[in-house]
Amino acid sequence: MSLKYGVLGLLKGEPLHGYEVKNRFEAMLGGTWEVNIGQIYTTLQRLERDGFVRPLGPRGDRGKLQYELSPNGQKALDQWLAEPDSGPQQLHEDIYVKLLLATRIANGDLHGLLARQKRAYLQRLRDLNRLEERARRDGRVDLARLVRGALLHTEADLKWMDELSSERFGEEGAKTE
Amino acid sequence: MSLKYGVLGLLKGEPLHGYEVKNRFEAMLGGTWEVNIGQIYTTLQRLERDGFVRPLGPRGDRGKLQYELSPNGQKALDQWLAEPDSGPQQLHEDIYVKLLLATRIANGDLHGLLARQKRAYLQRLRDLNRLEERARRDGRVDLARLVRGALLHTEADLKWMDELSSERFGEEGAKTE
DNA sequence: TCAGTATGTATGCCGAGTATGCATCGCCTT
DNA sequence: AAGGCGATGCATACTCGGCATACATACTGA
Incomplete structure (x- = not known):
């Protein structure tokens, strides 16, 4: 689109x-x-x-x-x-499916997944910060605004990962049907 | 995928x-x-x-x-x-392009766009909250976790919209080349 | 008998990538 | 100065995956 x-x-x-x-x-x-x-x-x-x-x-x-x-x-x-952007129907992204599968597949090493994911997000934060800086240097205020949005998103992802890893997993009820 | x-x-x-x-x-x-x-x-x-x-x-x-x-x-x-989810290459979403175009097209009524977008996100927040509640009622802890992620995302979007609408637009330098 | 559900196939659009073709321009070298 | 050559500008064709619609058919239950 x-x-x-x-x-x-x-x-x-x-x-x-x-x-x-x-x-x-x-x-x-x-x-x-x-x-x-x-x-x-x-x-x-x-x-x-x-x-x-x-x-x-x-x-x-x-x-x-x-x-x-x-x-x-x-x-x-x-x-x-x-018209406002309705965005993807939410929950259609890979990470969601990955999380669900890791949860329900016994050996799905959830903590490892979270840790790796966190690292990936941190890396993205760094990239975005560099990008924002460059955009400002180039006088691209409009671009900098976008990057700001992406930064907020990534921070949200990180926060999410933190919440998840501080849960105690194990015996929760992930009903299958 | x-x-x-x-x-x-x-x-x-x-x-x-x-x-x-x-x-x-x-x-x-x-x-x-x-x-x-x-x-x-x-x-x-x-x-x-x-x-x-x-x-x-x-x-x-x-x-x-x-x-x-x-x-x-x-x-x-x-x-x-x-493998960690690298996610979309960031900045590929509709909203970003929309924002850019609205910024550079003179009559692009940026404030209106932001307001509409904010409403859409608020609506999504409500939907997600209902969904989370239902997931918990059904004992679907795994699902509730996903919804939590989507909620954080949407909150980030809202925060972004707020930041943007409190900027004073007009004479900024969105260089074209 | 009729509506609905379970189950599968065929087809076509759109997003996105790869490969190819050809003209031009600028540079390097002899 | 001429000739060659690589980079760039510009376009097309082909392929594959995602996704939707439409269709076909069997069963099931009121």
Whole structure:
């Protein structure tokens, strides 16, 4: 989803061709999201098919094909921006399933899992802090705000791990049916 | 990913056929994850292709085909459980792109977006609290732990929204290139 | 008999990755 | 200065996994 609307958002303002879209998109995300080039083009084709963008022919320089936002695309973009992000249905992430399985599989070494997970989150905290610093140095206030969100998330994860590891496990009732 | 390993995890212990897998999986997640039945079968087929499960023929009752975990599947499962969850590469979620676009598109009514988002998170908090209560009532301690994680996440999101809305926006430097 | 449930297959879209093709530009070397 | 060559710009095609819909069929119980 976000790629689709990201493309629309970038096309608002000026027409771009695929390769440019990729670059702008990655720049917007401060290099934290390396987009697959193939996907850009399929996304653009689908957007064209749905009438959200249209090619601004004819092809130029070296086969470059620019796209511009259509009124329908404009509308779709505005609408997407206006609706709140419901996020994934929650509990669909790997970590949840992993935790459940580790709990119910006898030898599932829960404490080890928590410890490893904690280390991974700490590492992520460090990475994010570096990223935030860089974003500020580059004057990318908007990016820094995102990183702040990711930091809060990771802190929440850490807190969660701490809560879990301070539980005493063993004889709790994880009913199967 | 999580579905694949979820299936493996369920098959550890007893052979199951597709429909049963679906039911067990959804029960394990406490009904928070409605799995598509078609996907169960394709997942099972791919797992068979990769040698992680094998059919325990012949077909029974009404075409039922049971699968059992293979030694390789066992190994793959253990390995997955042992490695920490790196999570999505961070910043790949819709909300981040939405925020960026709203920031850089002039009319992007950032405050409205934040307000709507906050409402959505509050709603989620309520839902999760109900869910946690139900999990505890049902003796599903394992599930309650998951919900606790989701709660912490949502609280982090709320805190983030609060931080953002108390910033004074306007003349900040969101460099484009 | 009819509704519903159990069980499975077929098909198609979308996300995402890999591989390939070709033009151009700049640099290095002789 | 010419020729070669690697990097970059730009695009397409192919493949695979996730996920949803739709369909088919058997059984079960009111």
